[in-house]
Amino acid sequence: DTGVSQDPRHKITKRGQNVTFRCDPISEHNRLYWYRQTLGQGPEFLTYFQNEAQLEKSRLLSDRFSAERPKGSFSTLEIQRTEQGDSAMYLCASSLGGLAGNEQYFGPGTRLTVT
């Protein structure tokens, strides 16, 4: 299966700790997105990369959050000084460049629990 992969699948951390998640997109996809999903809600957009350039960030992405895609391939999402409100499923998606209507393909997500 050459779909989008995310690591780890689950992360439990204590409040105040830093966490980092990794996303590996489908290899030929140059667009990469991060979303956050809380229970009972649809995914909410966090940020978007085209190749290595971070082109948009949501207001949901506070200063404690940072995302990178250093070589235009995999991406990392780091949360510093985690808070209980950060507990959620973090989803990564990728899509082909070119046509604006290309669908996004999602990874299985990383479930973060902050205790």
Added chain:
Amino acid sequence: AQSVAQPEDQVNVAEGNPLTVKCTYSVSGNPYLFWYVQYPNRGLQFLLKYITGDNLVKGSYGFEAEFNKSQTSFHLKKPSALVSDSALYFCAVRDYEDSSYKLIFGSGTRLLVRP
């Protein structure tokens, strides 16, 4: 601002009966519309999309959706439901004239197909 409404938290249908999951949207320009399905502890799987052209689009697993511009709706349909269709369904929109590629999701509709 873009938004998506899924007015039903849950839809119940008997196996073999037709199903409809409702979605309405709001965008300032022309919409790109998507349906995704989410199974427990899994990421979102792409089902189908409307970009342009025929108002009736067909997708995976026998699902189809009808775009209605005057009613700003994009309802998901299937002629004969299967128990295995039971899952969480999300409608999403992207504004064609928005340079961002982010998707705006509805809150989801849980489909329960009883044997």
